[in-house]
Amino acid sequence: MTISRDAHIDAAAVADWMERVGLGGGSLEQVEPLAGGTQNIMVSFMQDGRRYILRRGPRHLRPGSNRIMGREIALLGGLAQTDVPHARLIASCEDESVLGGAVFYLMEPIDGYNALVSLPQHHAAVPEMRHRMGLSMVEALATLGGVDYDAVGLSEYARPDRFLERQVPRWLGELDSYSQLAGYPGADIGDVTRVAEWLDRHRPRTWTPGIMHGDFHISNVMFRHDEPEIAAIVDWEMTTIGDPLLDLGWMLSLWAGPDDVDDLLGSAYASGGGLPTEQEIVQCYADRSSRDVSAIDWYVVLACFKLGIVLEGTYARSFAGQASVETGLRLHEITLRLFERAIQRISD
Template identity: 55%
Template sequence: MESQGLETGPFTDVATIGGGTQNVLLRFTRGGREFVLRRPPRHLRAKSNEVLRRESRLLAALNDTAVPAPGLIAACTDETVLGGAVFYLMEPIEGFSPAVGLPDLHASDASIRHGMGLSAAAALAQLGNIDYEAIGLGDYGRPDGFLERQVPRWLSELESYSRNDGYPGPDIPGVDKVAAWLEQHRPAQWTPGILHGDCHLANMMFRYDGPELAALVDWEMSTIGDPLLDLGWLLATWPDGSELNALVGALSTAGGLATPAELIAHYGEHSDRDLGAVSWYTVLACFKLGIVLEGTHARACAGKAPKPVGDLLHSMTVRLFEKAAALLE
């Protein structure tokens, strides 16, 4: 911190921040300023440091844009400073996660809960509007062939789960049918942009004083791709009275949310992208996220994750493929 010209003195008010991520988040004060430190898990995975390097680069690029994202203060890409882990410091976010609970204002006012979804849709449109090359992210992803890669990439991921001892294989109705439909109906034209990659409500923080989005968080799956997949992801994970409600329990229980049609319309008010294939992107989001969640179920079968968590995520996977199958009609 001192080599970066940041505040000096003792570290005070050090506290961990929860929220479901496997990365470590710490909030602290130094020199009268509050910071949040983000680093990989204690037990590093093969790509943990690279993911954090990418995140810090993206957040630095977004600092001077209007996209609601954590403000990057400084990043340390030297793995030796924390004994093998890179890390970065960001500004604290004044907001709450709807996955944790709702403040009284939001719990008591359906119009505010309705506005939360619209604010999220507008923010995703805003992210997709950014000229990523102009802010230095021209090599942040591989947009060429992005949509063509999706189905083979995630079918391969699903197949890889068989390496987990005790996993009987994917019991997911409709996988092949959904995959074939996606390949047959893939949009021919699209415009690359920044993709958050995992933009459900649990990865968003909202302001305490109203419905506005305070920040999109957890950018681990970000890349340069088709931003309409973010809209599809929001729609795929939108509370619907099923197991998916577990993503944002308090908010889904309270009700009063915008409808999927309202989310699409509001996105369209803030973007000039062609929304004619929104159903395709929603099906792709169901397909991709369902396979991602099934990975934890496979690990749970092998004793590498808690069985109740694996069972819940498998039920979410099945629900996502049910939602995808309904959209095929």
């Protein structure tokens, strides 16, 4: 087998590299692209009776794509020493000449499913199962936030100093940068200035650094088939050392409220109801963490602000032909709802 065009990898090159690093020999079999995220590529394949998952940057690499892959590799290496549920790192290749300029890594496959699209029948039919699934997400998040990042070799992974202070100007600058994209009419997404000013006025004075996933929600976790528990947290491309309470706020920013028929992602998980309430989620986290959750509203508002701007970037790029129009419009609608939620929080 040579180039797997649908999967965007040179299977022969990967097989040669695996043999050189002692992972076995022979051609790759059953090479199949996997869904996961909107940019980076994941590929499943078999070699010598063992299944692997390969992850690399997008087909058209961006300037920071390989740096992001390198950060994921370092993070997964650190998590190997912890109880955080994740796909175990097998090996990595930061030699860009192997795979057409792309850094990549191999990880263990996860025996689980993503609840964004569908649920197994026994999970879909029983509200108590879905309730437990939500609490399992919170427990996994608390476990991640409790990892001593220095002890697992991630002391140089990112600089957490002034993390909260940097958030508002950083993302306002990102939003301003979209004006450089051809055709983008400008950000008509709500009262951004009001939200930004509220965040600056109410920013927590003290916090404790820890590992953040950076994009924690229902589509970035996998659940076990046999019980309503997390099998793995996936898609670590936005991870950093910051304030882990922002991950909790991120999860809540997209969560289905008491009067909602679904969550902001339109997930199969939320459509059936039975989810834990925000109060239950926050209490579950507090029970498993030493962090002070009293300012959780601030973290939810920051998550709405940051995630909304991130998603608006895809909408802006769609005008310049750098993203699909359909995806851009879908994410723009989520951005509008996120800013509506932010305004509601700061008005209550």
